[in-house]
Structures are given as structure tokens and as C-alpha cells.
Amino acid sequence: MIRRCLMLLCLFWLAGTTAALADKRVALVIGNGDYRTLGRLANPVADADAIARLLAGGPLGFKVIRATDADHAAMLKAMAEFGNEATDADIALVFYAGHGMQVDQRNFLIPVGADIKSRVDLTTQTIRLDDISDILSASGAKAKILLVDACRNNPLPASASRGASRGLARLDAATTGTLVAFATGPNAVADDGDGGHSPFAAALLKRLPEPGIEIRRMLALVRQDVHAATSQRQTPWVDEALLGDLYLSGSAMSTSEPIATQQPPLAPGSPIPDRADMAACSDLGTDPTPIKLEAYLDNFPKGYCAASVRRRLEAMAKPGGTPAAIPASQAPAPAKADPPPYTVSSYWNHNGSRVALSASEGNRLFYYEAPRPGLAEAGVRKGALLFKGTASGGVYRGQAYVFSRECGPISYPVEGSAAGEPPIITLRGKAPRRARDCAQTGWRDDTLVFRYDSAAR
Numbered sequence: 001m002i003r004r005c006l007m008l009l010c011l012f013w014l015a016g017t018t019a020a021l022a023d024k025r026v027a028l029v030i031g032n033g034d035y036r037t038l039g040r041l042a043n044p045v046a047d048a049d050a051i052a053r054l055l056a057g058g059p060l061g062f063k064v065i066r067a068t069d070a071d072h073a074a075m076l077k078a079m080a081e082f083g084n085e086a087t088d089a090d091i092a093l094v095f096y097a098g099h100g101m102q103v104d105q106r107n108f109l110i111p112v113g114a115d116i117k118s119r120v121d122l123t124t125q126t127i128r129l130d131d132i133s134d135i136l137s138a139s140g141a142k143a144k145i146l147l148v149d150a151c152r153n154n155p156l157p158a159s160a161s162r163g164a165s166r167g168l169a170r171l172d173a174a175t176t177g178t179l180v181a182f183a184t185g186p187n188a189v190a191d192d193g194d195g196g197h198s199p200f201a202a203a204l205l206k207r208l209p210e211p212g213i214e215i216r217r218m219l220a221l222v223r224q225d226v227h228a229a230t231s232q233r234q235t236p237w238v239d240e241a242l243l244g245d246l247y248l249s250g251s252a253m254s255t256s257e258p259i260a261t262q263q264p265p266l267a268p269g270s271p272i273p274d275r276a277d278m279a280a281c282s283d284l285g286t287d288p289t290p291i292k293l294e295a296y297l298d299n300f301p302k303g304y305c306a307a308s309v310r311r312r313l314e315a316m317a318k319p320g321g322t323p324a325a326i327p328a329s330q331a332p333a334p335a336k337a338d339p340p341p342y343t344v345s346s347y348w349n350h351n352g353s354r355v356a357l358s359a360s361e362g363n364r365l366f367y368y369e370a371p372r373p374g375l376a377e378a379g380v381r382k383g384a385l386l387f388k389g390t391a392s393g394g395v396y397r398g399q400a401y402v403f404s405r406e407c408g409p410i411s412y413p414v415e416g417s418a419a420g421e422p423p424i425i426t427l428r429g430k431a432p433r434r435a436r437d438c439a440q441t442g443w444r445d446d447t448l449v450f451r452y453d454s455a456a457r
Contacts, residue, residue: 025093028082043197071112104440167185175381179241180238183199207225216242293312348366351372362392378405415428427448431443
């Protein structure tokens, strides 16, 4: 009976640690290729069709809103439907393939019917990528993913190209839970592809359905595939502010067996282990902390799992030691684990706004928990980032963010430190100045001050 209870406990633990597929997944997929006045693109419609079918399939399970060869009205309609469907989703995802361009560091996606002869036409006949990013942010989805295969060269006539640059401008993942991926780096040009799909779409079609791969690792594989397929001409670019691991296909499986299931069978005539001992052993799971292991030995120095626990602690004590499965095997050591999910450690005041400080090992995020009144007019919502970077020895280094409803978020480097009790964190850098048309006109000295308020509960 004891053995049966132990196995049930272990099975229950395994079921609890296996990540389930998200309950609500919504995707917007747009592919534009049959342009009437611009250069025709061969692959975006095929790319969008294939991505839409894949996302809607069993392993991924998205509800897909799809638009191909869409004019301005059709794109707006699809965006509105997506925004409504994605409200409070677990995962909201957008994939766009087609013509796109940047002017004055703003990104524009181009409908198939656009006939752009001037900058006024650019404003009235295109879709700002920031507007799609805003829809994702406003959805309240737990994870917001934006995949853009639109980094092709500027297709517009010279009369409409003042302020234009190659490819797309950097778009920051400026809200928690967001990931942005471009087919190539900012200010670079992506291939449409000679085969049936663009290099970026082909790599996504290959990697998205692979089970049990966290999305950041999956996109690293996409980056390698595209880099190789384009003879090193094109390297996808990613920026993200995810607070935990995200699996689109399948789920995370533990890399080691729970300690409780690693014990040898009891010898005939051996005393049955104490119930509390076996329950504590089962509670250790696969990756217990040293404190938890030491607490087990304090209570059960000759317990059912004592030998395995001691070996685990010895392995952790070695330089570079990792909590590998016990008993140790001769197999190669597993790769270093991903950093743990971000956890809110404390709340701070920033110019009248309540701000959360979230940490994952040496990584730090400051983001708005309750923006002060009036900031919504500048495009600031709950979850909008103020700082993303690292902290070491009391020194903070990373990127700060400024927001504009018209120009979108933009990041700039900052550095600073914490001082005083209660602590005050002061970060300094040079923020970009932007004109009303969003063109950058220079730099200004900027200081961000965060005053400690309370610990997270």
C-alpha cells in the first residue's frame, strides 16, 4: 500500500510539472503578394496559407484569422476581428508576410491596393506596425508574439521616400509577455526566397511543430536555419520580454527523474519506510534546492532517499555542479538550464506610478503595475516596460523605454545604481529626441528614479 501511495504521489507530481497547452490561442495571419502598383512578391500568400494551416492544426491549436492579398480595408477588418478574439487569450500571435518599410524610424505594412506617391499617401494607405503591436498589448493576452517577414527593400518612388531607410526599424518588445521576431535584423533586407516559401517562413514551418522546445530556443533554431539557407546573408532578429517559458507545441518535460523513483527496491524483510519520510522524499521532485535537500536530511538522516539526497548535494557542491539525476550516470552532463521565470520581488514608485521590479537571476525588469493618470495618452499600459537589463553588485545596466502614441516605444541605453535605505535606484542615459513626424532630431539627458515602496507578497 505504501509503495502504491508513493507511486501515485510521483505520478501526481509529474502531471503537475508538465506544462499544458494554453486554453485560448488566437492568431492573425496576413500574406500580401499581388501588389498592383508595387513589385509583386511570389511567396507571401503561400507563406501565410501554410503558417495558418500549421497554427490551426492539432499540436498548436490556434483559432486563426487569415487575410491574403488584403487591401487597406481588409487588413483593418482582420485586425479588428483579431483584437476582439484575442482579448484575455493565453497566447495571441501575429504573422505578417509582404511589403513593409520604415520611414523616420516608423514601420509600415503595405496593403496590396496601396498607390503611394507621397508621404500623405503613406499615412493614409498603409498600416503602422505599431498599431498591430498596440492591439497585441491591449488584448491582455498572457503571451503576445509578433512575427514579421516584411523586411524587404523600400518599394516606393523617390517622391515618397524622404526619410526612408532599408528594411524595418527596430521594434522593441516594450510590454511584459511580448516577443517580437523579424525575418532579418533592423535596417537589413530579407529575401523573398527562390522556392515555395521565404527562408524565414520555411524555417518557422519546420520548427514551430517540433514538440517540447521553448519558444526562445525554437527561434534560435530558426535563426540558424535562415542563416544557413541564405549563405549567411540574413539573420533573424528577436527582442522579448517574456516572464516565463513558453511552449507552442507540446510541453516541457523534466530532464531528470524524481528522486523518489530512483531508489532501489526494498530488500526482503527490510522495515517499511515511515509515511512522513516517503511523503517528504516524494515532495523533493526532480530539481530541489539545496535548502530543501538539507531539510530532508535534518528530518530523516537515515531516510528512504537519504543516500540519493547526499549524492545530489555532493554534485551541487562541485564547481559547475548541476542537479543532475541521481544516481549519476556516465552520460554527458545536460546543457545549462534556462534561467528561471521572472518573479516580482518588490514594488516601487516612479513619478507617481506604481512599478513592479521583476527578477530572474541577474536579469531585471521594471514595468508599470499601475501607471499614473494621463500616461495612457502616451501609449502606456499596465505591463509597459521602463527598464530591461541586468543588476550586478548594485549596478544596473540595460535599456530604458520612452513611449509615444504616435511614434511608439523606443529604447536607449542607461546605467545606474541603488543607494540609501529604503533604496532609491537612479538610472541615467541619453534619450532620443523626436519631432512630431517621429524623425529623430538629437538626444537629451534623461534620468529615471525608482523609490522603494514595498516587498511583493
